[in-house]
Amino acid sequence: MKKALLVVSFGTSVSRARREIEAVEQALAAQAPDRAFFRAYTSPTIRRLLAQRGEQIFDLNSALENLAVQGYEDVAVAVTHLLYGIEYDKIKEQTAAFSKRFSCLRLGPPLLADSGSLCALARCLLQEPLAPGEGLVWMGHGTEHFANMVYPALQTALRLAGGRHAYVGTVEGWPSLEDVLTKLQSDGCSRVLLAPLMLVAGDHAQNDMAGSDPESWKSRLEEAGISVRCRMEGLGALVSVQDLYAAHLQKLLQPEEDNGV
Template structure:
């Protein structure tokens, strides 16, 4: 039996789960309707919060064990992460741990895994946020200390190539940060700024760090600098073109080279 596991960082916001994570998972299933669909969260903190509310969301290892017990022997794991980082490494490690449960295991790439992905996402954002006189659009990404963080600078470059000097990308926890973006904004005559997340879900970072009332939020700092600010709390998972990219990554997923003797696979299945 075929299976598809959509494994994201997760969210504790029910609205974001339905509009973003469930939407992407359903897009994966629409591309392969005969497969058994599963979901997993890689964040242990979010899973603990949800468990306290009575919602038991498995991690990758638990989800794969359950899928194997349900008869899945050929599974594709599609990460919901935007780029290869710590959470994606954790995901791959857990998939490797469970490889013996299946005859075939494939892992798709995160959304932003190459230059073509970065360019395509910026084209999607440029279409979604049409240029308006006197307005800048600032997209908030998460950021990482990994080398893959360079994708954010690349996306700013692609915006420029698209002729969208009004479209900027910044990050919460890396570079370019808001100070960098505000320096670029000051070079042009903007009176208005639209803030939007460059994240799969519009969760805590979007609602607090971006749009919150605190003096350090992006919205508050931009207003203090004299801009009229509006916030769009719409995660990437709500955009059909982004969901299509995840489905394509799942379709093109590469098979793990980890293998185990058939006798071991049977033994692990029995133990599960």
């Protein structure tokens, strides 16, 4: 039986950030050495930008169709997305539409799939080295989907894991930068390391987080009198996070009887 591993990411058009996706892809491929590796990006904009540079990357539907045509029968779909949000809902729907095209088609969870993975990520994030008296601010994307509740839950997990001066905010959800700033000021935190709570340090990290624009997080924190240094690597660069993705895939690939099915 021909077996495949399809790794699905949102994607990035930032060349340097691409290696953070590839690091996770490599960790996942190493977890499934008996499967042929394939990738797909869900962002139409990123696929279009890459196509303009001469690189063609499948969307999910095209990738699954390609695997079916090539005669793959057992396909494991692993996602690098963080949440059970809008993007994951689309992936789930598209994958389900191909269920009759394969003998076995399995879809894995996002990184933050349950309380265990949430607490595990919190421990990973707290490994970031800090200067004495420095706070740690993680900037997430945020979503209007109910899955946005993962961000305040992660904030709680960081506190319970000992991150007294670790903070989580989002660009498009809650908590916001204003919420984080209020807490920084009440805690008397005047120096922070600002890092992207995203798979890659792509456009959001370069512009919304660390950009020179007055509305960037770095600029607004500095305007409030807080000294800022930026970590310009996404979560995909952390070996401990790569291990979390690999653990999800390992569980997905267990025989059905081992999963209680």
